[in-house]
Amino acid sequence: MPQRFEIKSVTHEPNRIMFEWNDTGGMYHVYKDGNHIYEGTSADFQDTDLTPNKLYNYTIERHAEDVVKDVIVMQTSALSIEKNLENSLQSLVFTTIIAKSQIALSWECLKDVEMYTIYRDGEELAQVEANRFIDRDFPTHAPVTYAIYCERSIAESEETFNNARSLVAKVLGVFYPKTSQKKSSVEGYTMMKTIQAPSKLLIPVSDYRNPDSINSWRFLYKTFLEDEVLENPNVLSPNRYFEGDNRKFDPESRDFRTFVEVEVDYRNTNNPLKFTKEVGESVALGLDKKVRERQTASDEGIQIERLEHGSDEVGFNLKHAVGNPLTTAPDINYEVQAVFRKNGVFDISGFHDQSPDHEVYLRSDKASEWVPVHQSRSEGLAYMAGVTAYQYWRYSNM
Numbered sequence: 001m002p003q004r005f006e007i008k009s010v011t012h013e014p015n016r017i018m019f020e021w022n023d024t025g026g027m028y029h030v031y032k033d034g035n036h037i038y039e040g041t042s043a044d045f046q047d048t049d050l051t052p053n054k055l056y057n058y059t060i061e062r063h064a065e066d067v068v069k070d071v072i073v074m075q076t077s078a079l080s081i082e083k084n085l086e087n088s089l090q091s092l093v094f095t096t097i098i099a100k101s102q103i104a105l106s107w108e109c110l111k112d113v114e115m116y117t118i119y120r121d122g123e124e125l126a127q128v129e130a131n132r133f134i135d136r137d138f139p140t141h142a143p144v145t146y147a148i149y150c151e152r153s154i155a156e157s158e159e160t161f162n163n164a165r166s167l168v169a170k171v172l173g174v175f176y177p178k179t180s181q182k183k184s185s186v187e188g189y190t191m192m193k194t195i196q197a198p199s200k201l202l203i204p205v206s207d208y209r210n211p212d213s214i215n216s217w218r219f220l221y222k223t224f225l226e227d228e229v230l231e232n233p234n235v236l237s238p239n240r241y242f243e244g245d246n247r248k249f250d251p252e253s254r255d256f257r258t259f260v261e262v263e264v265d266y267r268n269t270n271n272p273l274k275f276t277k278e279v280g281e282s283v284a285l286g287l288d289k290k291v292r293e294r295q296t297a298s299d300e301g302i303q304i305e306r307l308e309h310g311s312d313e314v315g316f317n318l319k320h321a322v323g324n325p326l327t328t329a330p331d332i333n334y335e336v337q338a339v340f341r342k343n344g345v346f347d348i349s350g351f352h353d354q355s356p357d358h359e360v361y362l363r364s365d366k367a368s369e370w371v372p373v374h375q376s377r378s379e380g381l382a383y384m385a386g387v388t389a390y391q392y393w394r395y396s397n398m
Helices: 162-175
Strands: 007-013 016-021 027-032 035-040 044-047 055-064 067-077 094-099 102-107 116-120 123-128 132-135 144-153 186-195 216-224 229-231 241-243 258-265 273-279 281-285 291-296 302-307 313-322 332-341 346-352 357-364 371-376 391-397
Touching (some): 007 067, 035 044, 044 055, 094 186, 102 186, 273 302, 346 371, 371 391
Antiparallel strands (some): 055 067, 067 094, 313 332, 332 346, 346 391, 357 371
């Protein structure tokens, strides 16, 4: 059997990415984000011109008789020594390799994770113990989305107070009957990658035509309560119930606990970020389920910070902490960091409490519909206690 033109290994070191591929003969050309950076017969390359955490796209072409015979496309990022201890997925190196014969995924190991579950377009493909997966039976003419999911106890988390937090979370699971002891003390991690049709990627760089530049992005994050009425986990409170939003996931719904929309407009060079935030009204009910009081919490706990990037990309850090104005209760907490490029590539990561429901959507000015980025169902109001395990997620594309 002829040797496949595939990448054999990728090695990440501080300020260095090294990769080698099967030497199937001919002249090799390497491009980085469309720029030609190597030509030769050696089947390996190393790059030292790197920025930590930034995604890079590499194309390896095999030439014979002045014709491009094979193409490999790879997306990866530089290794970051300084990790974000609040969200380890944000600085995690995730590598995607596309060749005619495979789509290969690999990622930095998460400490104390024993098993990863791999999904393609929502369908489970495999469970693996290693931090890599190769798919050889993939659609070539349609976009594909992979998801990698794993769990670990918060006692194994990098956070310095993790053991105490884990203990309290387990106690919550024992004494609050509607709370699962396992779920309250187990963190969930989801990594998603959307790949445009491989047949459109595996072409010579000279033939590739960049899509029309994106002029603007709209990013939408809403928290809501799916139920019509919810029981207050604080049994001593006279506010025995709270009104919910009585809905499912829906990017167009105006029923929410909190609402955040960020518009990125590259044409406005001085101020490319437009930030909108709203808080829904909280309504408390008595034991008879009649309204006792209503009030709207302050939106001061929702803050955005613009991150400095290149001329063709815009980034932001979004922090959210909004409480219930009618009772003493923990805030709804989440955080998001995002980078958007004019060429259509994005990288978004975040984490949040396991309550209430969270939904995140994205839409460019070239799209007519919202794309679901992240959706998480509430595990119950008790999960807003800051001692329970967070859910972590990251979504990027190529």
